[in-house]
Amino acid sequence: MAGLTDFRRVAGEVRNWGRWGDDDELGTLNFITADKVAQAASLVKHGKVFPLGVDFGSSGPQGAFKYRHNPIHTMTVDGGDARSLPRFGLDWSANSAAQQMAGYFQDDLFRFNDDMVVMPLQCATQWDALSHVYYEDQLYNGFPADSVTSFGALHCGIDKVDGKGITSRGVLLDVVRHRGVETFLELGNPITPSELDEVARAQGVTVGRGDIVVVRTGWWARFLETGDGGEPGSGLDWQCASWLHDHDIAAVAADNLMVEDPISGVQGTLLPMHMLCLRDMGLMLGEYWDLNALAADCAADGVYEFQLIAPPLRFVGAVGSPVNPIAIK
Numbered sequence: 001m002a003g004l005t006d007f008r009r010v011a012g013e014v015r016n017w018g019r020w021g022d023d024d025e026l027g028t029l030n031f032i033t034a035d036k037v038a039q040a041a042s043l044v045k046h047g048k049v050f051p052l053g054v055d056f057g058s059s060g061p062q063g064a065f066k067y068r069h070n071p072i073h074t075m076t077v078d079g080g081d082a083r084s085l086p087r088f089g090l091d092w093s094a095n096s097a098a099q100q101m102a103g104y105f106q107d108d109l110f111r112f113n114d115d116m117v118v119m120p121l122q123c124a125t126q127w128d129a130l131s132h133v134y135y136e137d138q139l140y141n142g143f144p145a146d147s148v149t150s151f152g153a154l155h156c157g158i159d160k161v162d163g164k165g166i167t168s169r170g171v172l173l174d175v176v177r178h179r180g181v182e183t184f185l186e187l188g189n190p191i192t193p194s195e196l197d198e199v200a201r202a203q204g205v206t207v208g209r210g211d212i213v214v215v216r217t218g219w220w221a222r223f224l225e226t227g228d229g230g231e232p233g234s235g236l237d238w239q240c241a242s243w244l245h246d247h248d249i250a251a252v253a254a255d256n257l258m259v260e261d262p263i264s265g266v267q268g269t270l271l272p273m274h275m276l277c278l279r280d281m282g283l284m285l286g287e288y289w290d291l292n293a294l295a296a297d298c299a300a301d302g303v304y305e306f307q308l309i310a311p312p313l314r315f316v317g318a319v320g321s322p323v324n325p326i327a328i329k
């Protein structure tokens with residue numbers, strides 16, 4: 001098994017610090033040029049739309065790992081208020097909100113419902129911002145790790161990528177179909193860099209600068225069958241960071257919970273690919289993407305490239321964001 005010396009060697013090879021300037025916070029999204037965006041748009045031929053976001057609800061994939069939970073959705077105004085509050089009139093002096101609502105609903109035709117959600121930004125379909133993961137006190141491009149405070153990320157927050165909109169050519173690499181596996185890649189069967197090339201070749205698709213690579217492991221399909229979010233399944237081997245670097249990939253996403261195989265291939269650290277991608281390369285990771293319908297369509301028509309539109313929400317200083325990516329063919 002590789003050790004931290006190997007990890008540091010690869011980190012030195014893939015590190016993009018300073019490549020786009022000392023103040024850069026976009027990282028490999030810089031590969032997405034105006035020409036690339038136009039090329040991606042030209043891939044839309046049939047008007048077929050594939051939303052790649054999963055349901056954000058109480059039956060989501062969280063719970064097995066104690067530090068995250070599924071979205072908690074609460075109604076703050078509903079039909080019950082519209083019926084009850086006017087019955088008791090404006091007699092709500094101890095609760096000014098109820099008094100105000102009673103005022104709205106009394107003798108009026110207008111009705112409405114409101115709601116709110118409490119959730120970890122990482123709990124379902126999401127992007128990891130560059131500030132999500134770090135080591136040795138530095139974020140991407142050498143920004144100090146302690147610039148992420150309880151007030152949020154001063155550097156490399158998800159809001160910093162807004163100018164890019166995150167739209168490019170998407171390429172699906174359907175590894176689970178290529179391997180001929182029934183449902184999903186079980187833990188400890190990581191996808192190697194050469195396998196990524198092999199899958200692309202077998203699918204008849206090329207992968208190049210500025211692409212967003214989307215890898216299907218079958219994990220989300222299995223979760224829909226079993227509801228078991230605790231069995232992480234496999235993903236990319238840590239050395240795929242070099243493959244992503246060599247191909248000038250803009251971002252990578254997968255249908256599983258951490259893109260990479262959680263059995264670390266490097267003695268002495270968890271999630272080495274996270275650290276190489278986010279901290280050294282400046283390459284964002286997308287997790288919990290639902291690739292099932294897209295994969296079925298790609299297998300049917302043999303076209304594995306598409307326009308991908310996946311803008312994060314502009315949460316200021318956040319280290320990640322929910323997203324509902326859209327693939328269009």
Ligand code: UVW
Pocket residue numbers: 122128132133257258259271274287
């Ligand atoms: C961590 O890396 C901790 O989480 P995620 O898999 O959401 O990126």
